[in-house]
Amino acid sequence: TISYNSENQSGLGGGIYIGYESVINAQNCIIDNNSSDYDGGGVFINEGNNKDNSFINTIFSNNTAVHRGGAIDGRATITIQSCTFDSNTSEDASALFCFDGVLIDNSLFINNIAQSEDGGTIKYHHGYTDFSITNSTITNNNKGIIIIDQNQGPDFKLNLINSIVYDNENFNLSGTVVDYNSIWESDDPSPMFADTANGDYHLQDYSQLIGAGIDSIEIDDTWYYAPDTDIEGNIRPNPEGSSPDMGAYENPL
Secondary structure, X not given: OEEOOEEOOOOEOOOEEEOOXXXXXXXXXXXXXXXXXXXXXXXXXXXXXXXXXXXXXXXEEOOEEEEEOOOEEEOOEEXXXXXXXXXXXXXXXXXXXXXXXXXXXXXXXXXXXXXXXXXXXXXXXXXXXXXXXXXXXXXXOOOXXXXXXXXXXXXXXXXXXXXXXXXXXOOOEEOOEEEEOOEOOOOOOOOOEEEHHHOEEEEOOOOOOOOOOOXXXXXXXXXXXXXXXXXXXXXXXXXXXXXXXXXXXXXXO
């Protein structure tokens, strides 16, 4: 557990700072209530870091950055799997600010607050490779996902696979996205969450998103696969041999 730390000198990485030659592989952790006077309230990973950083089954909550990356400011290759981002805050990119090589699977983003007009819950900024989000749920934040191309590399996009980006207050998604069995547009069906008032983002038994995912897909010569388990470790798909559900949670039907 990394809690109640602050960074007021460099302003980078309130809870954890990862430099050029370091790597972080965090599993089964809680990173909460940390703050930074600039970037990366929970974690800051420095630009130029060429390591394979990862966060697995980790909770990021109530972290704050004055500028961007309330939970994570990650300027390196990052895998985020079965993580929860809840109630993180910054001016820009309340949960995650990232540059390149980011894969998000089986994760939940809720109640995050980006305070600036052009902020987002997740901001992918002038990346050099495509950004993928698979079987994740991004909802009930004040902003959605922003993909920004500043012509610093080839054209890039968000590959949104089996995911739910729904009912974020100001917008769900801004930028170039190619969706595969995902919802994010205003006319998409309601996911029918179980009980959002009490933080339950499982799908109700009658949700149209049950069994509506895909097991695998090839995009630009790269294969992407639905995870074998959901955010809680339940087998996916359920029942075996069916199609996976959309979002972070697999319904037991």
